[in-house]
Amino acid sequence: MNPRDWQTYLVTQESLSGGRRSLEVVTEAIAGGVDVVQLREKGTDARWRYERGSELREVTAESGVGLLVNDRVDIAQAIDADGVHLGQSDIPVAVARDLLGPDAVIGCSTSTVTEAREAEAAGADYLGVGAVYGTSSKDVPEEQNGTGLELVAEIVDAVSIPVFGIGGITAENAPPVLEAGATGVAVISEITAAEDPEAATRALEAAVSEGDGR
């Protein structure tokens, strides 16, 4: 399970999945070639995430797709996930590493070069960087759009672990994120809210490959 191999990264949110279960969206995204799935499901309780996570572990394991759990090391261990994704207000990366051991994948959300260097030094395997373009729920004016891409480029320069852009990324605007040096892109609604999550994943994968090849 090597984050350097990931290009398309899906973050789940059943409440943004058009009435479908995350299991359905993830199954379609896997058919579309998604590389890794993060169980996030903000605003839900731990029991629900444990149950949903157990379902997602089955379909991801069958297809060799990575599964990470947002925030909760204990849920990750309980469902035999490949690792966790931690934010700046979650338990520290080094503490999660102690609990999970050297083989787990640990990612960390960073929005400054200082946070990025700290996360790498603490043992993170990859970084999530954003918001690259703002998010669909929080529109960023056109003239500010450069900022997120510059941040990606600065952090890619500052660390040696893979960087994934996140925040408002679509198939259309994904190529510049790769050109800025990101290894791949993470999305929520671009896949979860798509009428056809499989096609949306393929389109994202094609856009990322285009950006990566330039």
Place this chain on the structure above:
Amino acid sequence: MNPRDWQTYLVTQESLSGGRRSLEVVTEAIAGGVDVVQLREKGTDARWRYERGSELREVTAESGVGLLVNDRVDIAQAIDADGVHLGQSDIPVAVARDLLGPDAVIGCSTSTVTEAREAEAAGADYLGVGAVYGTSSKDVPEEQNGTGLELVAEIVDAVSIPVFGIGGITAENAPPVLEAGATGVAVISEITAAEDPEAATRALEAAVSEGDGR
């Protein structure tokens, strides 16, 4: 660390501690003879609870007082707590037992006889039962006050693990909870919001011993 030895059980909530840190309240409660502390701190993020929990582990360990963590098995492991307390919407008791091993103390909140029997069968070491009297933030009419005590008595009859009453318990109304068969009482604001948490803990301890002796 045997829950049968606990009579006074403090659940922390810094936001209900009159501007004091939970560390200060817990230190005073320990001086007053509290038997076990649960790190709860509803509405705070995991990093904050991890940091506060590390502080509480120091003072509780020095005095041989038990320390449990609400909901989070990973934070309990990270701060070397004695166990966890789980609600009905947290990860299942059996899953927590797998992660923590046989020596950890695992408690479970239950408000029906069915839940209580299930928690015991799943490996819980003790039960929290309530709300016995409602809580200070949710007043229960006088005529309904019997219900909580009856629930405690029914659950005590149905299981063989220790039961702790919770919800609106004060030094004044604690004795009937013990008379109903509870091993002890759990409180938040009766200690955290007290002008003198040490004295409040002593008063609660005295009330529990009175109820226990009848």
